Every structure is written in structure tokens, then in C-alpha cells.
Amino acid sequence: MKFTRLIAIVAALAGLLTATVYSVHAASGVSLPASHPEKLEEGRVSCAECHEDQIKGILKPFAAFNHSTQFILNHKFYAGQNDQICSACHKRSFCNDCHLSKEEMKPALKYGDRPDRMIPHRGDYMTQHKIDGKIDKGSCYKCHGRANNEKCMGCHR
Amino acid sequence: MRRLTWYLGVMFCLMPTLALAAAEYSVDSATYLRFQQYAAPGFDKKFQAPATQYLTIDATKIGVDGLSLHFYGWGDAVMGSTLPNEDRYNGNLTYFYLDYRLPSNNAQVKAGRLFVFDGLANEQIDGVSFRTDLPLGLTLSAFGGAPSKLDYEKQTSVTIAGTPVKFYESGNKGDTIVGGRVSSRMAGILELGVSTLYEGGIRTVISNGALVSGNEGFIAPGSLRSYRQLVGGDIWLSPFKMVDLNGHTFYDLASSGIAENSYLLTVRPMEKLSVNGEYTDQSPKNYFAASNLPSLFNPTINDKMRRYGATVTLAATKAVELSVDYRRYNRENKGNSNRCGFDVRGTFVENKVRTGFSYHRVTGADVAPVASITPATRYNELRGYAMYDTHTYVAAFDGIAQLYNQNINGRKSAFELLTSLGYHVTPQLLVSGDISYGQNPDYNDEVKGLLKVVYNFTNEVKGAHK
Numbered sequence: 001m002k003f004t005r006l007i008a009i010v011a012a013l014a015g016l017l018t019a020t021v022y023s024v025h026a027a028s029g030v031s032l033p034a035s036h037p038e039k040l041e042e043g044r045v046s047c048a049e050c051h052e053d054q055i056k057g058i059l060k061p062f063a064a065f066n067h068s069t070q071f072i073l074n075h076k077f078y079a080g081q082n083d084q085i086c087s088a089c090h091k092r093s094f095c096n097d098c099h100l101s102k103e104e105m106k107p108a109l110k111y112g113d114r115p116d117r118m119i120p121h122r123g124d125y126m127t128q129h130k131i132d133g134k135i136d137k138g139s140c141y142k143c144h145g146r147a148n149n150e151k152c153m154g155c156h157r
Numbered sequence: 158m159r160r161l162t163w164y165l166g167v168m169f170c171l172m173p174t175l176a177l178a179a180a181e182y183s184v185d186s187a188t189y190l191r192f193q194q195y196a197a198p199g200f201d202k203k204f205q206a207p208a209t210q211y212l213t214i215d216a217t218k219i220g221v222d223g224l225s226l227h228f229y230g231w232g233d234a235v236m237g238s239t240l241p242n243e244d245r246y247n248g249n250l251t252y253f254y255l256d257y258r259l260p261s262n263n264a265q266v267k268a269g270r271l272f273v274f275d276g277l278a279n280e281q282i283d284g285v286s287f288r289t290d291l292p293l294g295l296t297l298s299a300f301g302g303a304p305s306k307l308d309y310e311k312q313t314s315v316t317i318a319g320t321p322v323k324f325y326e327s328g329n330k331g332d333t334i335v336g337g338r339v340s341s342r343m344a345g346i347l348e349l350g351v352s353t354l355y356e357g358g359i360r361t362v363i364s365n366g367a368l369v370s371g372n373e374g375f376i377a378p379g380s381l382r383s384y385r386q387l388v389g390g391d392i393w394l395s396p397f398k399m400v401d402l403n404g405h406t407f408y409d410l411a412s413s414g415i416a417e418n419s420y421l422l423t424v425r426p427m428e429k430l431s432v433n434g435e436y437t438d439q440s441p442k443n444y445f446a447a448s449n450l451p452s453l454f455n456p457t458i459n460d461k462m463r464r465y466g467a468t469v470t471l472a473a474t475k476a477v478e479l480s481v482d483y484r485r486y487n488r489e490n491k492g493n494s495n496r497c498g499f500d501v502r503g504t505f506v507e508n509k510v511r512t513g514f515s516y517h518r519v520t521g522a523d524v525a526p527v528a529s530i531t532p533a534t535r536y537n538e539l540r541g542y543a544m545y546d547t548h549t550y551v552a553a554f555d556g557i558a559q560l561y562n563q564n565i566n567g568r569k570s571a572f573e574l575l576t577s578l579g580y581h582v583t584p585q586l587l588v589s590g591d592i593s594y595g596q597n598p599d600y601n602d603e604v605k606g607l608l609k610v611v612y613n614f615t616n617e618v619k620g621a622h623k
Contacts, residue, residue: 116502
């Protein structure tokens, strides 16, 4: 019961706000495209190669989203603020290769044919995880510890 | 479990039918067949061949402008021996939601099982989410529902000094969740966000005043809470074109303390050169406050985890990128570790040939309270790969090795070599096979095989969904 009430409240608030926004701000805001108009190749994308200055929908320079090594290692900052732009090119299932609540296959297993991608847990991870986990346990908690623990429970109880 | 298998079965049959009713849809299917020797500690090696099926379906143009339907899930079956406590059949409905985009202001409503990545939220929920841009450069988003339950839950019961102690682990999530974010933007210069989240009804330790032992000491009863409540701030600041600051601070209200600070400063003095500095800290008391695997992510230990470092990346030519990195990890009660090294990547012949090589040296802290089972944390890591993708054939080679300073289980190194060969039967259909061989302190000879069939079909005219 509590749950349905909660959803009703969130939905009502959302509806109210949308209505307000639309009356005040009728259709002036530029939206991001639902999907990126140009098909892109595999591998690193450099937005700046095809775009200049600013993404109107989010008021940030295109160059900030160049998929450099640093962008990929730090994509959490961009996803946390502008997840909508990620969805223009990425199906959610793309993210779910690494971000899941329940998964059987470690991400690196699925992409043996894509060594160029920065997929976590390459190689035999059973040995290596004991070291990585000790050195930087906090980094594991992004994906394990609240979810995706089923396998861990066998040894960590 | 059985109910889920049923549910998945129905979905797998129903979804394609639903999708076909849509004017535009795409179906991605990936099937993996693994061949492996698998052993849990204390058990004999057994041969296993798990088959896993992933299915993604996206249907757009389903009658109403802006409305679309999205599905993703997997199911698997293990052939050969199963391990103790391992289910032969397994599966998960990862998401299944309706997405409605309003014509302007980036307004969007989603309902169903979905993922929320928004400010401090990184959640899988059964519920609704909503976002819109507001006047004056403001944006607003909100979500609510129930955290998707994990379908496994373990009730552990231990007897300590004659007192039975029960606690729930791993499947443990709350029954309601709400959250949202407000942000303010100045075109091209700044985005500032404030986000919050509340999850209630988490089943927690039921105990009679005893202590439960985890692998990092003891979890005191009452130290795990029945709710999770956080507030956070996030920033993007680019005062000049060549400087970017990204970061966030998350505060845990349930345990009254900063859970995480994470900041990244990027300076690009030249187009081809980028210099980064990063800093992250987390305190277990606050960061692990809502862990459902407290024996590993123990919120009661008094520790502080920090990491900071710098990376210099040089795009030497359009085809070659070189980066040099240094990172220091500091744990207040375990000591300092360092990791430094370099990475080279190359992309040649119109993206068809991709190669890379990296070397890292890790000098880990060896002052640990559980030294007897601590593996050596000083080692060199080498990795090299090369791949060739003609769009018809794909060949890839990958090698990774760790060379330890001390013996672990009588062995001074670990390595894995992998070869993969693939063939595009049609542009939509890829069949590939991987074979890997490795040796490491846990296994003498580890041979694994994998067969993969990927099918990506879309009738969309354009769009670049990956």
C-alpha cells in the first residue's frame, strides 16, 4: 500500500511540475535528440572531430564528452550530471555490461574479442581481486556490496 | 527462483511479439557458451558448460510520439556439474520500462523496472522517474518506487557464546526508495547539482547483543541501519576552455558523515596534451553504511580510504596515445600503496587495427592485520593486446601477467593469454570463439573456452545506438 501511494505522490508531483514548466516556459528549451543522428564506429569517439562549441541541450562544450581514456575512467561524473546525453548513443544495456544488480559473467568474459575496450577484471580475477580489493576496497563498492554479491558470498560470509 | 524463470520465459516470448507491433524496433541477442573447469575452494575441479542468453529489445514509434519500450534480461542454464549452492537455472530481468519524452525541455518520464543514474543515485528500481529543464538554467529530476529486490537472500545464523545470531545478507534491500536532483547551469561554465535519496525498510541485523564476525573484524549489532539516506552535491566548472573541474561530495545522513568526496581536475595546456589530478576519499562508517554484505564491506571498522594521483596523456599523433599515471592509495589502518606506470594505445588502418601495451608497478601496503592470509601486494603488471577487425573477420590477442615479489601459494606469477576469432556471417550476425590459457596461484593450468553468437537487428532508419 505504502508503495503505490509513494508512486502516486511522485507521479502527481512530476505532473504538476511539468504542467507548471510548460505554462511558464512553453517549448523554448532545446532538447537533446532521443538518438544520435549519425551512426558512429566502434572504438574511441572524439566529439570534437565532428562538432564545435556547445551542446545546446545541456549547455556544455562537445569536447567535454570526447571519449578519451580519462573520460572513460571518470565517466561517473558525466553520467551523474547528464545521463540523458549518454542515452542518445548508448542503450542502457551497454551500461549494464558493467553495472548490474545480478550478473553471472564478469564483464571481461563477454568481450574477449574487444581487448581495446577498458573492461574491468581482465585476466584471472580470482587471484588478483584479493590484492586490488585490499588496496582499494572502496572502488569495489560502486558495483559490489549493495548488489552483485551472489558469487562473493561463497567465500566472504 | 522458479517463479522468476517462468516470468523470464514469458517475457522472452512476449517481448518480440510486442516489438514487432512497433514501427521501429531493434533486437540484440547475445548467446554465450562457456567451457570451463571450475572449482570452489575445498571442492574438486569440475567441468561446466554454462549457456547464457542476453536479450535487449527496444521498440520506438509504438503509436504515441515520444513513447518507447525497453527490455533487457538474461537467463542461463549450467550443463555439467553445478557447484554446491549453485542453481542450474538462473536469470534476471534487468530492465523493462516505458519511456516517454515530451517535445521540449528535455522532459522525460520513465516507468517500470529501470536504472537511475542521477547525482548520487546509482539504483535499479521498480517505479517511476522523471526529469525536466526549468527556466533560468535550472533542471529538476525525481524518482520513486521500490528498489528491485535481488532474488537471492541468505539468512545467516551463527551461534556465538551460546546465543544464536541471525542476519540477512546480500539480497537485502529496502522496500521503498525516493530521490531527486536539482541543478543550476551557466552556459559553458558551470553546472551545480544537489541530489538526495532515501531508502526505507531495509532488513537488517536481528541479534541478541552478540557480535558477528566478518573478515575484517566484527560487525556490532545495531550498527546496520534499516534505512539509507544521503544528500550530495556535484559540480562541473570550466572557467577557461582548457580547465575542467568535476566532482561530488556525498553525505550519509543515516550515519552522519561524509561518505565520499571525489574530484577531478583536468588541464589541457595544448590540444594534444592533457594533465589530470584526482582525489577521492571514503569512510567505511558512512560509505558502507547500507552494505548488504557487511562481512566484507564492514561499516563498523574505523578506517579512511583515500586515493589521489595524476595522469598525463599525450596524443602523440592521431593514431597513438601515450599516458603516464601515478596513484597513491592510503588506508588509515592498512598503510599506503602506490601504482604507477604507462599505457600506449594505437589505432591504425582506419580503425581496423587496434593495439596497446601497458606496464604498471604496484607497491602495496604490507602492514595488514590479517597478514597470514594476505597475498603479496608488490608486483609488476604487464598487458599487451592487438586486434584486427576487417568487418568480416575479427581476430584478437590479449595477454596479461602479474609478476609478484613474493610467492603466493608457491607461485611467483600469474598470467592469462587469450585468442579470439570471429566471423560476421552477415553484418548483423557475429559468431566468435575465445580460448584462454592461464596459470596463477589458485589454478595450475586454467583452460577456458567461450563461444559467442551475437545478433543485432534493427529496422530503424538511422540512429547510432551502441
